[in-house]
Amino acid sequence: MTRRDVPGIPVLLGLLAGIVALTVLSAWSARDTAVPLGIDLLVGAVAVAVLPLLSRRPLLGGVLLGVLAALSPAATPAATAGTYVVARREGLAVAVPVACASAVGHAVQALWRPVGLPLGWWLLADVAVHAALLGWGAYGRTRDTLVDEWRARARAAERDQVRTVEEARSAERTRIAREMHDTLAHRLTLLATTAGALEYRTDLSPEQVAAAAGVVRASAGEALEELRTVIGVLREGPEELRPAPGLADLAALVAREREAGATVTLTVPDVDLPPALGLAVYRTCQEGLTNARRHAPGAVVDVRVAVEDGLRVRVVDVGGAAGSGPGTGSGLIGLTERIELLGGTVTAVPRPDGFALEAWIPWEP
Template sequence: MSLVSVAPALAGLALLTVAATWTTITQGSTAVPAAVDVAVGILSLGALLLVRDRPLPAGLLLGLLAALSPAATPAATAGTLAAGRLHPVRTAWTVAAASVVGHAVQGLWRPPGMPYGWWLLCDVAVHAALLGWGAYARTRAELVAAWRERAVRAEQEQARRVDEARLAERTRIAREMHDTLAHRLSLLATTAGALEYRTDLTPAQVAQAAGVVRASAGEALTELREVIGVLRSAPDELRPTPGVGDLARLVEESRLAGTDVELSAPDDLDVPPAVGLAVYRACQEGLTNARRHSPGSRVRIDVTRSDDGVAVRVADHRRGGTGGSLVGPNGEGSGTGLVGLAERVELLGGRLDAGPSDDGFVLTASVPWSR
């Protein structure tokens, strides 16, 4: 509690002390000088201010002053309430006991206006009530502070979870955009490059290449809508994700774009959708990298199954055995596709490896699953 918050209470207590001092002087025994009562009233207010930092000395001093004069009664009883509010009960009760003893002594040589036994009983009851009231206020304040701290921690934790969810969603969308659009755009670039530089193409070959461009552009638009659809509230509107059964179509698209691709995959491979999508994306990324970094190379895709999963191997046999790199000859590529693919495979408990081999570049992925 700050001084500003307790200032009204101190002002009221000072008025009560003045009233108690005046009553004691006008109605008390003439054997005690009035100056003593005034001094006791002032000292009791000063002693009350010590209850916060030094409860035991302050309680003893208030009890002693209460034994000398009723002018200390307001401050002594308020000291019991303050001690209960500011300190544990094991400390506050000593302040209350000192005040009760002080008033008991006061009642012996300055008889109250009622039987001494009843007066002492009322005094004990008042101090007990004030002590309980103060302890209740202290406990309630501690609970409110704990609840407030817990609410703040909960808000911070919720904000952290929201940030993590947003980051995960952005990463997923970025991965989907790369996996879907990079393949289509690489097909467009390869075919458009052939149309630009191959002046010896026949009209039929030009028409075929233009058809590949048109089909790839249409597929790119469709897949872009799918990625945008990830942000919608109704994901059921999206078409089914590609899987192992779509590998033949993927290879055929690459062949139409001029890539020499050989596919070896079981016809009856039935895997969960998430595993099938990972296999499809691994083959797609391998074809995209081969088309981007080593155009004209021969690519072989092998998809095999084992007792505990599916293995994918995409090897592009680059001319001259120059090996491979995540960065193209013109500084193209950043490796983000392989990073996203590795994240996808690792989320399923698998492993992805990619790097140069003796005669090209090899991408391998192992995706476990249980039947």
């Protein structure tokens, strides 16, 4: 703990040396000649020399100062200052015995050396002064402890704030990355598949080429719109973003797949879903179709949404040729995070003749 308002030892020693000299001269001017001046000066010097001991052995130093105060008024400045210093630096378990030692020492001094007040008043003043010094030092120590605690709390709050901001940034980056995968990856995969068909299918009729080119153009435009939507997440105007897709948009999603040459069947219930739930269903179907097109081109894909003790979404592909190989898995990770936030589960398992992606979300119509 930082010690504040406690004078440095050199400054304290210099001040006390001056006070001791004034005390001794005052005693001699009052014709207190029972003790030689040299003895008083020696006791005062020893008392000042004992002060540094308070920082290492405060209880021993306080008792020695009390003994010296009983011998000569020259030790009074050092003994009273020692009471305050120990109370300022140490707990009451140490400060109270030191204050008592100094008070008793001064009381003993008053019994055999002349004082400027009646004995009763002197003892009362002695106790009052040491109690005030003890309270003053304890108050300062308590204040220092509180200030140190407040500063530690402020630093901890700053660290927590920095960590909270970093976590929010990381969560936002993850959300944006998930949105980009769920939207752009689907469009771009469709573009790549259709462009590949145009490149290798030289036997296509002009009508088929035109239809495929139309799919490429439409997919490119939709990919651009999706990119604008994702970029809009970073802007301050979320009200400018278009509505998130939902259950009603699955028909258009499947239609685009069919235009690209895929064989897809769709079964959806006639229900109204909350926006967040509808978006989760849409992203699940989109992820399943993207994976089927990428890893099993030409497969027959069945997309089925049903209300079965909740909401269940299944995307199953059967047959198909070998695709572009294993992906990064980030799409399934992002989809799993999205579904788990709604309290649901995601399973993705290979089948003997294909692959099945299934999501379950708790929901009551």
